[in-house]
Amino acid sequence: MKNNIFKMSALSAAIVVSLSGCGSSDDDKKNSVPLVTDVAPKASDVVVVDLKQWIPVTAEFKASDNDGDALTFSFTENGEEVVAEDGVFTFSHGTLTVEGTSFTYVPMTDDDAVIDYTVNANGKTASAQISISGVVGDPLANQQWHLNNTGQKAYSLSDEMKQGLVNLYVNLFGDTEEEAQADVDASFANAEATGLVAGEDMNVTAAYAQGVTGAGVTAVVVDSGMEIRHEDLVDNVLPNRSLNLNAEALDRTDPTSTSNSGDHGTSVAGLIAAKGWNGKGGRGVAPDAGLIGMNYLGGDKVAQTDLLAHGFPGSGISTSENISAFNRSYGITFPTFIGYSELDEAIESYPNLNLRDGKGALNMKSSGNSFEDGGDEGSLCADNGANDLGLTCYNGAFEPSQGHPYYLSVAAVNANGKHTSYSTAGANVMVSAPAGEYGRFAPAMVTTDQMTCINGYSGFNGGSIAAWAAAYGEEFAASQYPFNYPGHADNASCNYTSTFNGTSSAAPNASGVVSLILSANPDLTWRDVRHILASTSTLIDADNAAVKLTVGEGEFVAHDGWIENSAGYNFNNLYGFGRADAGAAVSMAKAYDVSLGEQVITQWSGVGSVIAEDALALEIPD
Missing domain, CATH: 2.60.40.10 (Immunoglobulins)
Incomplete structure (x- = not known):
């Protein structure tokens, strides 16, 4: 429309000019239309x-x-x-x-x-x-695919690794260089095509976009220890609040491990709450959450260890403190159900029923790493047919702490959004979270490690490096784990590792999401948090199929794949309700208005604890 006005105005101006050339009157000048132009912005x-x-x-x-x-x-x-x-x-x-x-x-x-x-x-x-x-920023954050997956390799599938394998095939197996290069190139191409899928993460950046980074809550790392002075943890560690539970400890407030070959708890702590935006290392899922460490695992402990590790009086944790989660990346592996203890349940339920003024903290539990490996049981998983059938060798529910609602079991997934090779399945699994494989042919976790190249998974004494060096020499070991080996430009002091994995990684990643949820809404109960996770987690690996076995003349469904339960929620024994979605969970937490009603829990039933000829045929209460 304005273009038309401009054309009409220009025409009028031309007429006025023409008339004025003939000698116009003052009235004509007063009635002339002014020139209108549309100027650029x-x-x-x-x-x-x-x-x-x-x-x-x-x-x-x-x-x-x-x-x-x-x-x-x-x-x-x-x-x-x-x-x-x-x-x-x-x-x-x-x-x-x-x-x-x-x-x-x-x-x-x-x-x-x-x-x-x-x-x-x-x-x-x-x-x-x-x-x-x-x-x-943080220099390693862009390699932390569990936070923001762009298809990055996280130091796996490196050029150094490729060349090391080519050299090995030539020198040890007698391949020609052309043969070795072709084989390795094909393996790498397949690994990259199938294992690196952008977008398969916990959507953590969407939580940060809502202004939630974990401030105001504290996570407790119950593990092998925690290096409280680590450069990327120290700013989030609550001073003088951690506990050294070793019987002979000299400093009861310092759970720093004395191991020189890696500290499990230090790497776990980094996944939960490595400090963000300090220009060091990477960042945790909840980079502004507080941290308390307890060295629960290994060695002779004080008599009160189990109570203190669950926040009982004497632990320094008050019932009013905003504790979000106790991370428990440990477990018992045994190929049968383990006897149930009411005393254990009373201890394990204490954080849920008493902390945060009765609203409860969550126990976040790794589901186990026995999908395909029987560990001390040797060839069990091959002998019982689990490996050939693609079934979990052990069942996560074998462990009694994972058979009640007070521990939240977390399974592990890869950078392609699918099940890891090791994550134990079971009806106990509530959610899944990223963890990855072993950091060579597929990404693992990039997280904190013991500081200096003298201690830790990275450095001279790391278990994987030492094993590969003993078998094939230092040069080959350095090629297979370049980020962990001393001298890598991105890890000059060996304060970080790129090979941490297992459901031990999945649990702290989920603990970080729980910390974000309770940072967003401190009024939520522990049951509310579970409900939010079940409601917002992402259905992954949608094509995961049921495994059906022919038994006699009938059929036995050994694995259901994805099902919809009676409440309308999708569930899979590999993944629980899906992979945790931090952005969606925080959004739901901020607007939460659900009343879950009174919790109803049945008593334990001891029937079926021994093998009998007749089936029990009992209904399981829902």
């Missing part, structure tokens, strides 16, 4: 500073149009137009969304960046730039 550079990686920031475009025309914006990077998908412009360094004359930018790296933008108003344009600088 204006745009100026925008400067955005002091950002945090993965944390959104909102700013205003410096753009205007004197004619009041509607403004639209377009963007280029390196001369190429960036097209929005679902309203999101994705750059190599971050994402941007537009609302009116404001924009929200999320830096996905810690790099300085420049975005060229063009403002359009009624066909006329002006251009300027958005300059982004001072992004604070």
